[in-house]
Amino acid sequence: MPLEIVRNDITKMTVDAIVNAANESLLGGGGVDGAIHYAAGPELLAECKTLGGCKTGKAKITGGYNLPAKYVIHTVGPIYEDGKHGEKALLESCYRESLALAKEHNCETVAFPLISSGVYGYPKDQALKVAIQVISDFLLENEMKVYIVIFDKAAYKISEKLFSDIAEYIDDNYVDQHTDYCRESVRMNAPMQASVGLFEADLCECKAMSAEDDLDAKLKQIDESFSQMLLRKIDEKGMTDAECYKKANIDRKLFSKIRSDVHYKPSKPTAIAFAISLELTLSETEDMLKKAGFALSHSNKFDIIIEYFISKGNYNIFEINEALFAFDQSLLGA
Ligand code: APR
DSSP, rough: EEEEESOOGGOOSSSSSEEEOOOOTOSSHHHHHHHHHHOHHHHHHHHHTTTTTTTTTOOEEEEEETTOOOOOOOEEEESSSSSSSSHHHHHHHHHHHHHHHOOOHHSSEEEOOOSSSSSTOHHHHHHHHHHHHHHHHHHHHOOOOOEEEOOOGOOOOOOOHHHHHHHHHHHHHHHHHHOOEEEEEEOOOHHHHHOOOOOEEEOOOOOOOOOOHHHHHHHHHOOOHHHHHHHHHHHHHHHHHHHHHHHHTHHEEEEHHHHHHOOOOOOHHHHHHHHHHHTOOHHHHHHHHHHOOOHOOTTTTHHHHHHHHTTTOOOHHHHHHHHHHHHHHHEEEE
């Protein structure tokens, strides 16, 4: 999964580079800045002193010293006033400049704290949105594993509105027994019936088959495997393979495994991640999951949150992962 939101102390992350939410002097401070300097040891400060400071929105790189990370990328976030003083653009620049530096130094893994969301007062949910947006745009064009490290769960929240919407949706649906799809036997007109006998299907609405080739196509789809359906849908949507797996927040290696093995059985989060990437409807999602041996169930919150987003037509996998994280569920992707 190229972008992951994790709870951890960034100084403990074994990645190529961790990003520090510094101030313009680069001479250390409190918060994550203080924690990183403390863990790295005095040599970090000694190197920072040679850098001549750093402008807000910019980034500079040093060694990691006693940290498990090889590098520290120091970036200076904006001090949040009211959101009308260019704070968002400066915060976006922090992520962009840090990622560019990481790429320049061939980093394969990078961990970010939520820049400016502490002492500098940037509202946490907006700070997270900016981070996710800039990082996911970068990951559409670049191969890298990026972590957003949330230090204290209390500090992490998605927007109140979204949170209460989802909580309500869970309440409404979690209690209800999910009525199984009506299994309809669709009686074809005589010529079709003679050739294929009774055709039983899981359909929400009872739709009689209109044309022979439609029926053939449907019959073929029943036999197709998960990966065959995935590749068919990628074609139908006019997507490239890369667009699909990047939007699904799935790494290239896993995708090529699925592509090369017609009987590959993905995990449920992976199957759902592809359904989201392809922007499938709920019944298409159910169909794709069934081919991987799964079903969406109202007896677990993960599935209900997925169903919430699909029913709202929101297929932004990073927003969905934010919500899953807020409800302590596993995240979408590999
Ligand atoms: N690991 C990960 N995240 C952490 C850690 C840690 N060990 N410690 C704090 N954080 C989180 C905070 O919870 C917050 O969400 O980092 C985020 C950024 O908070 P700050 O560290 O306060 O950084 P910022 O808001 O950008 O303010 C920068 O604070 O420490 C000073 O010298 C720094 O002047 C600069 C200012």
